[in-house]
Amino acid sequence: MAFSPNAETVFADGPFGSPLQPAKSEIRALLAQYEAAIDAYSSGAGSIAKSTRALLFADLAHAADVTAWVYADSTVAYNGIYRKSGASGAGSWTLILPLPFSFIIASDVGAGTPNAIQATTSIPVSSSALVWMNIFEANTASPVTVSFNGGTPLTIKTNAGNNVTAGGLTAGMIVMGIVSGSSFRLVSDQASAAIVAAAEAAQAAAEAAQGAAEAAVSSVNLPIITVADAGKALAVNPAGDGYEVKPTGELTAVANHTNAASREIRARYGDIPVLLDWSGGDDQDRLLNALATNPGSLIIPAVDLATPYEIEDTVILPPGTVLVGQGMRDVWDGNADKASFFRAVGAATARRWTDIDGTDAADDTPMFVAGGNGVRFKGIALETNSDTPWSMGLFFPCVKRCGYDDDVSVDGPWTDAAVYLDMTWSDRNTTLKALHPTVQTSTGMTEFRGGDAYLRGVRSLRIQGTTRDPSAADPNTWEWGWGGISDTIFNGGQYRPLGASASRACIWLDAALPGSTALAASGVTFNRPALRSGVSQYMAYFDRFSRVEFFGGYGEAPSGELAQWRLHSTRTTEISVWGGRYVRAPIYVDGVDSGQTMENGQGNHPSFYNRTWSGKGFFPGRVEDGGTIRPSAASTGALGNTSFPFASANVDQIRLGDNTKPRLMTAVGNPEGVVSAPVGSVCLSSNGTQYRKTGGGSGSTGWVVMVV
Incomplete structure (x- = not known):
């Protein structure tokens, strides 16, 4: 059976003169696999074998720590080595290890597409086993993915770590590889004919680009550049038949704004991107493309108010x-x-x-x-x-x-x-x-x-x-x-x-x-x-x-x-x-x-x-x-309370209710004929005498002595 990590990777030699020092965590992981395998085999691994997990789960008449194999379940992920927990007749079985196969056969019967292969295996695919797989039909594009047993698609990589070229996988071809993260890395390589064809196509494209560049250079009318032009930029001259040197501040983003499809990329202002530098089917597409490829500051050129930028969502x-x-x-x-x-x-x-x-x-x-x-x-x-x-x-x-x-x-x-x-x-x-x-x-x-x-x-x-x-x-x-x-x-x-x-x-x-x-x-x-x-x-x-x-x-x-x-x-x-x-x-x-x-x-x-x-x-x-402090509604609120009283109050009189109700007042000497108040009011005089209003309506008469 295969282990991951294995001894070859944990105890690798490393470069000459600087040998690799294995990490204790990797050593522990390797030894844990050894211990699990030894424990499995020593406790009877393989002595119990069931074709499906359901058959195994139905058989609990075994002591704790006994192991068993499930080898042919239609649900591939159920195949493997199980350990019994609990007493005989009770407890349950738990999957602990994959079946000890060093390679797995995968079958491509054309269920997918040439560039998105769907393959099946009889046991689960893991990174610890080599996978042998046939190719049903040649791929027509790159990259190509493969999905084992309906799992997450893995990108097929060549032995060198590159995507396979179009035609690199041919019908009837047998490939071998291992699962490595999100890719399926080939041990065998793609068809050499496809590699040669790709190289020849790249050569032809390079030669064509060279010819186009040489033709373009021969037609360019460039001005003579001097030291004084440092920091300036080239712009198409008014005649449209050459270039002229212009300060960057004179460059503006101008657009033919009759409709979104006809706007052109005109210029850039310094190093800040301009919205018109991006193409798009409409204004919103152009803006989204600009934001996706160039986050940061983005200049929005001014446009006619009659034809604004249109946002649809x-x-x-x-x-x-x-x-x-x-x-x-x-x-x-x-x-x-x-x-x-x-x-x-x-x-x-x-x-x-x-x-x-x-x-x-x-x-x-x-x-x-x-x-x-x-x-x-x-x-x-x-x-x-x-x-x-x-x-x-x-x-x-x-x-x-x-x-x-x-x-x-x-x-x-x-x-x-x-x-x-x-x-x-x-x-x-x-x-x-x-x-x-x-x-x-x-x-x-x-x-x-x-x-x-x-x-x-x-x-x-x-x-x-x-x-x-x-x-x-x-x-x-x-x-x-x-x-x-x-x-x-x-x-x-x-x-x-x-x-x-x-x-x-x-x-x-x-x-x-x-x-x-x-x-x-x-x-x-x-x-x-x-x-x-x-x-x-x-x-x-x-x-x-x-x-x-x-x-x-x-x-x-x-x-x-x-x-x-x-x-x-x-x-x-x-x-x-x-x-x-x-x-x-x-x-x-x-x-x-x-x-x-x-x-x-x-x-x-x-x-x-x-x-x-x-x-x-x-x-x-x-x-x-000189305003008035009052509650927002009549007969509500209070000034202070029993826990937070005011220390003192300086007032001329205290009115108990509206203007017709009695009041508590002060006066200098006798208030009779001097202080007006409603009947029932009390006046505290500075002569030490207290007076009560018994008559005289709300006028200043009717005050009588209360206490001498």
């Missing part, structure tokens, strides 16, 4: 990809003629891209998906059609160091968001990873940078995580964006939602993280955003989120409209606004108008916080303007 950008646009689309007056402009066409293929609550439907159609860390977009414009609008323009599934800048435009009625940062993904979410195996997600969303951009959709920007209750969750098994979101900054930008439904917003933030309470994702900064809410319900929507900062900026709802800053009383914490102005923007808590607004009507800049304290929300209003 979701494009996943490999990690580290940077799409670099040219020009800028004029979203205001349409004066710009060209830009790096992509338009979604058709309905696209709807797929599931999120895991918000586990019931997410397969209805997402993002245009571009960041397939890993380091994906960025610079100066490109995206638009979805209005007949069959797609759901997202840019989709970032829990990846790091991604973003957009340089006047990116994502315009149109995107049904979910123009830009979507997803925190339901992570490296632990096996559900989403199985749906999209090429996407390489991280632990969380950090170091995202959003530069100046024009964003329009149902929501301009959405940062969304799971809505599952994290209060009893184990952080070590939490699947949804478990690394959180932090160090995420958005600089400038226009946020313009479309439509008037309750789900529309300039900014929408909602992402739970595991913890003792329903805490949220945190660590997002907005610098001078422009929140133009239109008729949408929300200017800014916050639910499961914390530590969001706004520095400066401006926002407004149209005249006659209101756009809420919406917060949750316990799940939203530490939202701060420093400077800026937001017009017609009331603050709502748990869907109820708090009576506060982001604009105080005097042009001052508001600041507010929402912090959870003992499970209660606290809003100091515009105290700097």
Whole structure:
């Protein structure tokens, strides 16, 4: 029987002067095979022989450690040496070794094809035995594969380790080889006639290439090159009959953009690849070919806005990809003629891209998906059609160091968001990873940078995580964006939602993280955003989120409209606004108008916080303007509690209920005729006397002494 590893490989001599030192692990593996074989034979190997495994399994009347052979089972993998475990009449048989054959006969009866052979054997094929096989018909191409007993196809390699040539395996030929990893390595070699034919064909091709090259060189009209031309490039001259030396900065990627099929490769800008350097049946094929063969920065040449690049289905950008646009689309007056402009066409293929609550439907159609860390977009414009609008323009599934800048435009009625940062993904979410195996997600969303951009959709920007209750969750098994979101900054930008439904917003933030309470994702900064809410319900929507900062900026709802800053009383914490102005923007808590607004009507800049304290929300209003602290609903809330009382309070009077109820007041001297209060009020005078109001209505009379 054959062993693997065997003594020849373990104790090989090695090169002269540097003999091989065998590894102890290989010595142990070799000796273990010896011991198993000796044990098998010494305990009666071969004394019990069954033609099928079923017959052997039915015979348990043998003591433990007795061995038996199965030699003719129709299921090849069942043939081999078995060991009995358990007492006689009980226990079971376990396969421990292959049958001790030094070679195996394989039969090719033409069940496969000339280039994908299907062969069968009577015992399992292994790397420890030589395989003898006939060839049913000659191969017509290269490479050729062989599958034994319906197993994984193995690439047939020559003795030298190369693919066999076309015709290298002839009908009726007998080959011998061994299984080596994913290949079947021939000990015998392919037909020599095929090798000679291949060599002659290669010679003819080389001679033809030489002739073509010599003819091409003879017709080239090259300018004289000097030292001063270092770093420059050759370009076809305007006459089209020669070349001229040009600075690389003057080279531009120009295309005849009447339709996708007629665009030509014109030039490259320095060392950065240009999209037009790749061929393809349409714009999407060209882009996919470019991304597959040249990951990294890719220049997208500007095109006429009337004939944009057309995207028909979701494009996943490999990690580290940077799409670099040219020009800028004029979203205001349409004066710009060209830009790096992509338009979604058709309905696209709807797929599931999120895991918000586990019931997410397969209805997402993002245009571009960041397939890993380091994906960025610079100066490109995206638009979805209005007949069959797609759901997202840019989709970032829990990846790091991604973003957009340089006047990116994502315009149109995107049904979910123009830009979507997803925190339901992570490296632990096996559900989403199985749906999209090429996407390489991280632990969380950090170091995202959003530069100046024009964003329009149902929501301009959405940062969304799971809505599952994290209060009893184990952080070590939490699947949804478990690394959180932090160090995420958005600089400038226009946020313009479309439509008037309750789900529309300039900014929408909602992402739970595991913890003792329903805490949220945190660590997002907005610098001078422009929140133009239109008729949408929300200017800014916050639910499961914390530590969001706004520095400066401006926002407004149209005249006659209101756009809420919406917060949750316990799940939203530490939202701060420093400077800026937001017009017609009331603050709502748990869907109820708090009576506060982001604009105080005097042009001052508001600041507010929402912090959870003992499970209660606290809003100091515009105290700097002499405002009033009050609960969001009548007869609710409290100042302090038994565990956390205030140290002192400085007030002129304490009102017990509305203006008609008694009050606790102070006065200097006798309050009669001086202090007005409802009947039942009490006044503490600085003269040491206490007075009670017994009459006089709500006027200043009717005070009587209570205690002298």
